[in-house]
Amino acid sequence: MNLPGEFPAGPEFRETLRTGARRAHDTGEVDAASLDALRRSGLLGMMVPRDHGGWGWDPAAANAVIEKIAVDNPSIAIMVYLHCAVVVRIVKYGTEEQKNRWLPRIARRGQLVASAWSEPGSAADKRTLSTTAQRDAAGTWRMKGGKTFSTSATVADFFIVLVQLPATHETAHAAEPAYGGQDQALFLVDAAAPGVHVPPDALDMSGMRGSGTGMVQFQDVPVTDGDMLCSGSATTEAIQLPHRLGLTLGAVSVGLAQAAHDTALRHARGRDLLADERYRRQLASTEVAVRSARAAVSDLTAGSAHDRVLRAYCVKVSTSTTGQTVCRTVRGLLGSAGYLHAHEINRISQDADAVMHMGPPTHLCLDLIAARSTPADR
Ligand SMILES: Cc1cc2nc3c(=O)[nH]c(=O)nc-3n(C[C@H](O)[C@H](O)[C@H](O)COP(=O)(O)OP(=O)(O)OC[C@H]3O[C@@H](n4cnc5c(N)ncnc54)[C@H](O)[C@@H]3O)c2cc1C
The missing domain is CATH 1.10.540.10 (Acyl-CoA dehydrogenase/oxidase, N-terminal domain)
Structure with missing residues (x-):
């Protein structure tokens, strides 16, 4: 484009x-x-x-x-x-x-801003959180808790933090799968604010190792109403907003699939393999996969916004699967050369795997798709 x-x-x-x-x-x-x-x-x-x-x-x-x-x-x-x-x-x-x-x-x-939502032990749907914000006697909110897997945490200038507020009503969890829970809020918090602690080392992940994905502790951090971005039902809407707009992690998977395809092409040129029809056909299949995934990402923002959230979850699942499938095909094309630890296809594959674990991970997307795929949505 x-x-x-x-x-x-x-x-x-x-x-x-x-x-x-x-x-x-x-x-x-x-x-x-x-x-x-x-x-x-x-x-x-x-x-x-x-x-x-x-x-x-x-x-x-x-x-x-x-x-x-x-x-x-x-x-x-x-x-x-x-x-x-x-x-x-x-x-x-x-x-x-x-x-x-x-x-x-x-x-x-x-x-740079980072999202601090996930917690050790909290499920991907974020319906129950142990990080809280409660008002003290002077009316200031006090934020307490610990977050993990926050991308950019080690280098972020500020955070958007998902917290549980005191219950305002009888909270009965909806039977339907949801992304975000009740009585939650999003606060914007400066990384240098008193009580914010970020361990300097990122998590030792298999992929996306240069993303500074790490932990953040909030130890009695004072925050005001002016730091609260939204609360209540607006929070679940805000969680969904990128999907509603068509901004998608699928774009990362398309880039990864393209990188894997390019790696196979370079290998083929270096070894004079392009004369082999079988090799060319395999490369054509990875090219089809990359182009189809890119088209799915473009389709999200083109045209009507009708059922875009549902389509965004579908695109997240399909493109992250494409990223992994293209990497697997390319590893096959590279043979033992690609099995060497230092070969870039290994880094690309591990990065491609990471996307399916990122929010909303595949299992949650499938639950959300299943809950929305009623005939009325179609
Ligand atoms: C590279 C990377 C970057 C990330 N960046 C951020 C970030 O910036 N900010 C942030 O807040 N979080 C981030 N996360 C965390 C991510 O958003 C996940 O939500 C979080 O890791 C919890 O999801 P989970 O699938 O591991 O946990 P759970 O939901 O507890 O699931 C654990 C496992 O149980 C199984 N499972 C659970 N429910 C079902 C089901 N209904 N059907 C089938 N299987 C099921 C699945 O196999 C799943 O893998 C990141 C994660 C990664 C890997």
């Missing part, structure tokens, strides 16, 4: 991301040069409205950029995706004061 304006993916930017991806996979840390290039590129502000200093890009353009970044550096791509998913929530649910406080920090200073 045509991007609205110059995508700053000049050869230098792309090379920084590419070499950074390899380095980060070895060290398990966010690559400093890649993050610095990202902050300076302006891309973190691509979805910030122009009147707050950003580029005002829509979800289709953001998906396209995220896919391109994922080809070179999937860890940076998930950081950008999750960051954009917060930006659109601030734009939609923020007060003017909140927009003026947070959006220019992103657009003008290249600040």
